[in-house]
Amino acid sequence: MLVTSAQLAMHRLAWRLVRVRARFAATILAAAGLTAFLAATLLPDTEEPLRAASVIAVPEMATAPAPLRRSEPEAPGPVVVLPPAPEPWRPVRRPIPLYNLESPEIDRLALRYQVEIRGRGERRDTLAWASREPAAGPALIVIAAERYEAGAPTARPFFPDLAARAAAQGLAIERLSRTGEIATKFGAMEIADAILDAEGLRLACLAFRRNDAAGLTLAGWFCGSSRRPADRVGFGCFIDRLDLVAAGRDRELKRLFAAAERNRRGCGQGRVGARKASWLDHEAPAPVLKLTTRAK
Numbered sequence: 001m002l003v004t005s006a007q008l009a010m011h012r013l014a015w016r017l018v019r020v021r022a023r024f025a026a027t028i029l030a031a032a033g034l035t036a037f038l039a040a041t042l043l044p045d046t047e048e049p050l051r052a053a054s055v056i057a058v059p060e061m062a063t064a065p066a067p068l069r070r071s072e073p074e075a076p077g078p079v080v081v082l083p084p085a086p087e088p089w090r091p092v093r094r095p096i097p098l099y100n101l102e103s104p105e106i107d108r109l110a111l112r113y114q115v116e117i118r119g120r121g122e123r124r125d126t127l128a129w130a131s132r133e134p135a136a137g138p139a140l141i142v143i144a145a146e147r148y149e150a151g152a153p154t155a156r157p158f159f160p161d162l163a164a165r166a167a168a169q170g171l172a173i174e175r176l177s178r179t180g181e182i183a184t185k186f187g188a189m190e191i192a193d194a195i196l197d198a199e200g201l202r203l204a205c206l207a208f209r210r211n212d213a214a215g216l217t218l219a220g221w222f223c224g225s226s227r228r229p230a231d232r233v234g235f236g237c238f239i240d241r242l243d244l245v246a247a248g249r250d251r252e253l254k255r256l257f258a259a260a261e262r263n264r265r266g267c268g269q270g271r272v273g274a275r276k277a278s279w280l281d282h283e284a285p286a287p288v289l290k291l292t293t294r295a296k
Contacts (some may be wrong), residue, residue, distance in 0.1 A: 121149030
């Protein structure tokens, strides 16, 4: 079988490719052997640097980012329900006074009577006396009588309540002592010594409050003068003179004042101005006993 020149050329080309591959493989084997020889000769026997190097060589690409965890919704806390704010007091233009008070201490003072209403069956009567000459007599007396036909509301603490009432009258409480009690015809009444700031004038007063279960609240302050400071005995005599003059169909308020009048105690007349004290005044000392003998 005759071999053509083309076939002979193809065989020669295939043989050359085999020789090239053999040389390339030998070169690769020689390089691998040289690398192994150098590694065994130059590197130390311990494997720790290799581990460290391997750790350092691996970049952050090798560690996949941790999957984000969805935060579980927190359990809802207790729901705080705030009480609704009370309605504001609305003044009455032509009111009919429900209360009256007569006392020698306020004969020369002008009375400012104000009536306000709120909601249904809530009324506040404010009786205020202010002196233009504080050194002569009582400087300031304020009585706020609040009537709640639906029953007495929840009372606030003494100091915040009186502070709010003073602010409504343009006053400020600078100091307030611990509260005590004083017996009146209405029952036990809270009372405390207070220093009021009335447009720069500091007044020594007695702050008081009485919350009756029947729905009547009496609160205010009783401020004396430099000649006659306010005292608890004088205040007790003064507040006991508060009378009910008109109640309309409010039978509960009528019964409350009727019961208070039965509990009213006798009280001497207060002094006015610089009148000489007698043994009937609560500040005056007891008179000297006189001993007499009768001849038989």
